Amino acid sequence: MKTTMTFVLSLVCIAALAGDAPAARRTYAHQDYFETYEGTATCLECHEAEATSFFHSQHYQWEGDTPNLVDGGGEERLGKMNTMNDFCTNPKASWIGNAVNSDGKVIAQGCSKCHAGLGKMPTREISREQLENIDCLICHASGYRRDAYQDEDGNWEWKPILWKNQRGLDSISKRISMPERKMCLRCHAGAGGGPNFKRGDLEYTLADCDSDFDVHMATEGNDMSCVDCHRGEDHRVRGRGADLSGTDSPDNPLTCTECHDAKPHNVVALDKHTEKVYCTVCHITEFAKTDPTDMVRDWSVPKRHEEANKYSATITFEKNVTPVYAWFNGNTHLTRMGEEVKPAKDGTVYLMRPDGKRKDKNSKLHAFKLHEGVVPLLKDKNWISPLAVDEFFIDGDIDKAVREGAAAAYGDHHPDYEWVRVKRYMGIYHEVRPADKALQCLDCHREGGRMDWQALGYKKDPLLDAMD
Numbered sequence: 052m053k054t055t056m057t058f059v060l061s062l063v064c065i066a067a068l069a070g071d072a073p074a075a076r077r078t079y080a081h082q083d084y085f086e087t088y089e090g091t092a093t094c095l096e097c098h099e100a101e102a103t104s105f106f107h108s109q110h111y112q113w114e115g116d117t118p119n120l121v122d123g124g125g126e127e128r129l130g131k132m133n134t135m136n137d138f139c140t141n142p143k144a145s146w147i148g149n150a151v152n153s154d155g156k157v158i159a160q161g162c163s164k165c166h167a168g169l170g171k172m173p174t175r176e177i178s179r180e181q182l183e184n185i186d187c188l189i190c191h192a193s194g195y196r197r198d199a200y201q202d203e204d205g206n207w208e209w210k211p212i213l214w215k216n217q218r219g220l221d222s223i224s225k226r227i228s229m230p231e232r233k234m235c236l237r238c239h240a241g242a243g244g245g246p247n248f249k250r251g252d253l254e255y256t257l258a259d260c261d262s263d264f265d266v267h268m269a270t271e272g273n274d275m276s277c278v279d280c281h282r283g284e285d286h287r288v289r290g291r292g293a294d295l296s297g298t299d300s301p302d303n304p305l306t307c308t309e310c311h312d313a314k315p316h317n318v319v320a321l322d323k324h325t326e327k328v329y330c331t332v333c334h335i336t337e338f339a340k341t342d343p344t345d346m347v348r349d350w351s352v353p354k355r356h357e358e359a360n361k362y363s364a365t366i367t368f369e370k371n372v373t374p375v376y377a378w379f380n381g382n383t384h385l386t387r388m389g390e391e392v393k394p395a396k397d398g399t400v401y402l403m404r405p406d407g408k409r410k411d412k413n414s415k416l417h418a419f420k421l422h423e424g425v426v427p428l429l430k431d432k433n434w435i436s437p438l439a440v441d442e443f444f445i446d447g448d449i450d451k452a453v454r455e456g457a458a459a460a461y462g463d464h465h466p467d468y469e470w471v472r473v474k475r476y477m478g479i480y481h482e483v484r485p486a487d488k489a490l491q492c493l494d495c496h497r498e499g500g501r502m503d504w505q506a507l508g509y510k511k512d513p514l515l516d517a518m519d
Contacts (some may be wrong), residue, residue, distance in 0.1 A: 054474025055074060062302070065080055067516060074173045076328060079225055079226050079227055079228065080227055080228070081224075081225045081226075081227040082225040082226075082239065084097070084225070085225075086221070087217065087221055088217075088220055088221050088224035089117050090169075090230065091169070091181065091182070091184070091185055091186065091187060092183055093224070094187045094296060095182060095183070097272065098187075098415045099163050099182070100200075101286070102182045102185050102187070103177065103182065103359070104285035104286045105167075105185055105286040106173075106177055106181060106182060106185065107177075107285075108168050108285070108286040108287055108288070108299055108443055109130060109282070109288065109297055109298070109299040110190075110286065110288065110299075110514060111167055111168065111173055111185060112128075112132070112173050112175070112256050113130045113131040113132045113142070113166065113173060114128045114129060114130035114131075114132050114133065114175075114297055115128060115129070115130050115295075115296075115297025115298050115299055116128065116297060116301050117129050117183075117296055117297055117298070118271060118298070119291065119298060119301070119381055119382045120296060120300045120382065120383055120384075120385050121382050121383065121384045121385075121406050122385075123385075123387075127150055128297065129296040129297050129385070129387075130295075130296060130297040131162075132172075132173070132471070133189070134296050134385070134387065135387065135388050135402065135426070135435055135436075135437050135474065136402065136421075137295075137348055137402060137422060137425075137426055137473050137475055138242075138243040138244070138248070138249055138345070138348060138422075138424075139162060139243065139244065139440050140350075140426065140437035140438050140440065140456065140458075141165065141388070141437035141456070141460060142161075142162030142166075143172075143437070143459045143460065144437060144438070144439035144440075144455055144456045144458075144459035144460070145161050145162055145439055145440050145441040146161050146162060146163050146172060147160065147161040147163045147164075147170050147199060147207040147208075147209070148160065148161055148199065148201075148441065148506075149199055149201075149207075150441040150442065150444055150445050151445070152359075152360045152361055152444075152445055153315075153360060154360050156360065158338075158359065158360075158361045158444050158445065159388045159440070159441045160199045160441075161199070161207075162442060163209070164199075164222055165188060165238035165241070165242060167185065167186050167189050168184045168185060168209070169183075169184050169185070169186050169208055169209045169210070170199070170206075170207055170208035170209050171184045171208075183352065186209060188211070188223070188224060189234075189238075190230045190234055190235075191227050191228060191230060191234070192195040192223055192224060192226050192228075192274050193225055193226040193228060193231065193233075193234070194212075194223055194226060195211065195223050195224075195226075196211070196212045197209045197210060197211050197212060198210065198212050208342065211223070211224075213251070216492075219308075225304055229276070229278055229282075230276070230277065230278055231276055232257060232258050232276050232277060233258045233428065235276075235277040236253065236255055236257060236258055239253050240253045240254055240255045240257070240374040241255075243345060244345075244363070247339060247341070247342035247343070248344060248345040248366075249344075249345065250344075250420070250477065251339050251344040251372060251420040251477065251479065251483075252335065252338040252339075252420070252479045252480065252481040253481055254339070254340070254342050254343075254482070255341075255342070255343050256340070256341040257482075262485055263485065263488060264340060264341075264482060264484050265481060265482050265483055265484075266484060266485045267280075267481075267483055268481075276488045280305060281305065282301060283300045283303055284303075287299040287303070288300065289303055289304070289305040290304075290305035290480075291304070291305075291391070292478030292480065293379055293383050293403060293404075293417070293419065293476050293477065293478045294383070294402075294403040294475055294476060294477045294478065294479060295365075295383075296383070296385050296403075304381075305355075305385045307329075307330045311330070313325060327414075327415055327416060328415060328416045329415040329416060329417045329418070330372075330483075331417065331418045331478075331479055331480055331483070332374075332376060332416050332417065332418050332490070333489045333490040334483045334484055334486075334489045334490075335374065335400075335479050335480075335481075335482055335483055335484065336373075336420050336484055336488065336489070336490055337371045337372055337373055337374070338372050338374065338420065338479055338481075339369060339371060339372045339491050340370070340371060340482060341372040342370075343368035343369055344368065344369060344370070344372060344420070345366050345367075345368060345422070346367050346369045346420075346421075346422060346423065347366065347367035347373065347423045347424065348364045348365075348366050348367075348422070348423075348424045348425075349364055349365040349366075349424065349425040350364045350424070350425055350426055350427070350438060350449065351425045351449070351468075351470040352364070352365040352425075353365070353443070353447045354366070355447060361444050361445065362443060362444055362445070362447035363406065363444065369398045372420065373501065374418035374419055374420065374479050375418075375419050375420075375421045375476075376416055376417065376418060376419070376501070376503075376507070377407070377416070377417060377476060377507075378405065378407030378408055378409060378411065378414040378416060378417075378507065378508075379405035379406070379407045379414060379415065379416075379417040380405075380406055380407040380411055380413040380414040380415075380480075381406075381407040381413065382405075382407075383403055383404065383405055383406060384401065384403070384404040384405075384406055385402070385403055386400055386403075386435060386473075387403060388401050388434065388435060388436075388437075388460060389434055389460075389461065390434065391432070391433040391434065392428065392433050392434070392435060392471070394471075398471075398472065399472050399474055400428075400471055400472070400474075401473070401474050401475070401476075402424075402435075402473050402474065402475040403475045403476055403477075404474075404475075405417065405419070405476050408508060409507060409508030409509070410508070416507070417478060417479075418478075418479040419472060419476045419478060419479060420476075420478075420479055421475075421476055421477075422474065422475045422477055423472065423474050423475075424472070424473045425470050425472055425473070426438075426470070426476070427453045427456070427466075427468045427469075427470060427471075428467055428468060428469050428470065428471040429457065429461075429463065429466050429467070429468050430467045430468060431467060434461070435471070435473070436453065436456055436457045436460060436461070436463075436466065436468060437456040437457075437459070437460050438452040438453055438455075438456040439451075439452050439455035439459065440452060442455070445482075448472050448502045453466065453468055454466060454512075462463070463482045492514075496512055496514040496515075498510075500512075
């Protein structure tokens with residue numbers, strides 16, 4: 052019997068050495084640094100300087116420097132807090148709180164759900180209260196989850212879902228690392244109300260995708276994380292699309308040529324294109340490849356969703372969307388809140404529009420998602436106005452949503468308003484396909500091809516023009 056047991060144990064040891072043993076448990080840098088997690092105060096014991104730098108960042112302030120805005124900008128600080136978009140419009144009227152439908156189900160929790168704070172609005176003046184409002188774990192702790200809770204005084208805050216389970220919370224709070232793809236995507240892929248609603252090129256699929264979906268982030272490929280490109284100094288994120296008013300790193304822009312040669316093709320005709328055509332035009336052939344994206348959001352027409360027992364704006368979704376193309380020199384035209392709108396000839400107001408022209412030496416052709424919307428316009432002032440969206444999701448009362456939005460933004464409790472069509476250009480930079488899947492010449496240079504040559508400033512297709 053003893054011999055048999057020894058033989059069995061030997062087999063077990065051999066199997067373990069052969070690779071059948073469970074994988075080694077992952078270790079984390081902070082697992083021995085503290086015993087009990089007591090909120091952000093625990094982080095501040097060692098990282099007050101880092102918290103201070105993050106407090107001043109665009110991820111916390113939701114405002115940033117504006118050197119890339121045409122007609123103003125410069126020293127003005129703008130961002131989500133004081134501008135308006137055509138998705139959820141502006142966060143001030145819908146910051147935090149559980150919007151509950153008649154079934155008792157939470158259907159919205161406010162814009163701060165994707166703010167890296169614990170429920171208080173950011174202030175420009177730093178304080179201990181503001182530093183302790185920073186939620187370090189939302190970006191740095193793997194597996195961390197939070198929810199909105201209300202205290203005895205009726206104040207809302209974001210707390211870890213394990214806040215009553217100290218042992219579990221201590222375990223999660225020690226899983227500290229640089230932000231991983233999943234951490235970034237839980238906000239950036241879910242912005243605008245649902246999976247891929249807003250950006251179009253930031254899908255949850257990027258957390259674990261193949262090279263054909265995105266050649267940079269492919270798990271069995273380059274396996275790059277968001278911070279490989281976007282990480283800057285002192286929590287300042289690099290990169291700015293055409294529809295972002297502020298920037299965190301005005302002196303540290305992000306371009307493809309940091310990793311790729313300016314003329315990478317070794318083909319004269321293609322390398323000539325890079326002088327006026329940005330990489331994304333050819334290498335992002337479509338976006339919204341897994342989840343459809345919101346292309347039109349009409350707030351003037353409420354839509355009832357019986358199964359979900361909620362209301363929304365009337366939204367038009369599309370999948371496998373072909374980008375639109377426009378010249379962009381890095382600067383943007385913004386329609387500000389509290390300023391009279393300047394409609395185009397067809398009456399459309401452009402909330403964000405890239406600056407650039409064909410003959411501008413600093414302009415290149417870029418790929419965009421062109422989003423359309425219908426939003427309120429205050430008649431007496433000709434100002435665009437946001438909505439209080441969370442209560443609207445419950446009752447579908449669009450007039451009340453407009454009134455409460457105007458009150459939060461302008462102090463106008465009895466607005467006289469109408470509806471105006473708006474458009475917004477949004478840069479497309481992700482879901483880059485491999486070189487052999489990039490656009491070919493005839494995708495653009497043929498009758499019925501992708502490019503509207505006249506809109507881009509040409510009399511006709513420049514290839515045909517060169518052949519004449």
